[in-house]
Amino acid sequence: MATTSLLPKSISPFLSNPASIPPTHFTNVSFLNNPSDQSSYTTKPSTTRPNAKKNPWLDPFDYGDDPEMEYGSFYSEGKQDEDPRPPDNPDSPYGFLKFPMGYSVEVASLGLKIRGDVRRCCCVISGGVYENLLYFPVIQLIKDRYPGVQVDVIASARGKQTYELNKNVRWADAYDPDEDFPEPADYTDMIGIIKGRYYDMILSTKLAGLGHAAFLFMSTARDRVSYIYPNVNAAGAGLLLSETFTPDSMNLSDGGYHMYHQMIDWLGRPGRNVPRQAVPPLKVSISRKLKEFVMAKYKNAGAEKGKYIVIHGIQSDSKASMQSRGDTDSLLPINLWAEITKAIRGVRPVFVIPHEKERENVEDVVGEDASIVFISTPGQLAALINDSIGVIATNTAAIQLAHAREKPSVALFCSEEKGKLFVPNAEEKRCIVLSSKTGKLIDIDIEAVKNVVPVFELPLALV
């Protein structure tokens, strides 16, 4: 039995239908069965999965799950252990056998095969700061679902900066998955890196065609999970991937805050004796060093802790404006911002500029004594927001960061639909969503914004 349990592994990633066999490479493990646990057999999660892959081309002899297969609880139920290796036994007389009695190395990795444990996970994330920020709940979900997992990230150079705010990530590598023609040296180097790290699971949010699927395939991870193109460009990608998600449109970011909902559905799927994993809210953590650095920055600009409002979303052609790809019309020219900030009393508006060249424009329009802070990284922006009393921003990462740090915010959107997509349950998040009636952000009703802005003065008045 033990020999047959190892046999399918060598074949299954290529030929078998992943809908029926992975994510938990089911093998008959009756030799491990505990008779008392026979009753705890639960239905297979794969049959209930909504978008499971079913491709008869992959395995014509796949007739689905074996109904006579029996599972015990050992290595097949519940979540994985946080640390699979027990503490060393220094009193062992055998030296090399330092693990305690009863722990057999031979079957220790069975969890990886039967239960589908994930010890090392890699996330390839397409997009910029905004997309990476919205991926944080997914990483937290992976951490919760697979205790003890090490999560690494591959993202574009700008997107990688976001992981300054994430405590759950181990390595973050800069490699732009969106680049269609990467340098051959970079490409092969990155394949070497991810192959050498022996991932159990590799997740990708780039829409995969055959090329990207091949990239993921070469990582030799057990589970290669990716979004695929919703059109003919996906041809061939499914052969190299073990799980695929078809997004609703060509642009994943159109989904707003819940842009990764299909991946979250799949990651949090219930398993044997594991309930569905709830999606955690977006949270960011800011290091002390970063806080101190940013404090020096805004003090230099003439603002005081807890007595300023962050203004983010000034029109600029800078790459650091932290917009979402799903909402390109999300920046306001500085003269409109100047009008809005005139309505602010009692607190100081701090203008965040994404590039030094904007400083002159802001000074021209707002005045020489305006507080201007040059920030191009999400880490610094988060630290700035953390010390503020609130945020007024268009649809940029600043809005999501304000929610993550539980600061009140006013969000300006180009349309109501976008507002609902990017800020669901706005009241819970203490966010006031204002949207333009015409569908263009520049036509937004400034008077309405001015009426809302005094919200921030209340806490000061109470103090």
Next chain:
Amino acid sequence: MAEAVMSFTVIKPKIHCSCIQTAKVELNPAPNSLRQCSTSGFSKGWHQMEGSCRRKRGSLSKVKAFPDLTLMAVLVEHIEGQRDLITHKSVWHLNDETIKNDPYYDSEQYRKDGGDGTGHWVYEKQEDIEESARAELWREELIEEIEQKVGGLRELEEAGKREEELVK
């Protein structure tokens, strides 16, 4: 770098002096042939010096196979209508011990990102720093959480004590 040279000259003042003298002796006959000095003249100087050392073997207590000599060439450039341009050139060697104890080789200037001074090019320095920063962040958060929990427990305990006192 400058420190290294300085320390060296302090350590071996005797040999240093002799070297300058020999170099001068060597170079003085042909001061105009500058390019020769910098190339072929150099090796000549080396031989000359070795010779001088050999002659002094009786007086010097210890001579190494490759002594830590400072080779010095004085290059004099003649330019019409101007003062002579005099350049002192030196080749110096440090032994392993000096290198190991030299603060320069432990400094950021020498061991910054990219090279670790061993000749093995080290990649992922930046990634390492970021990784450790994130690990630190994780620890900070954990400590905060624990503190909050402990604080909550303390409040509960205090509340319990107060209740007990009230009951008494």
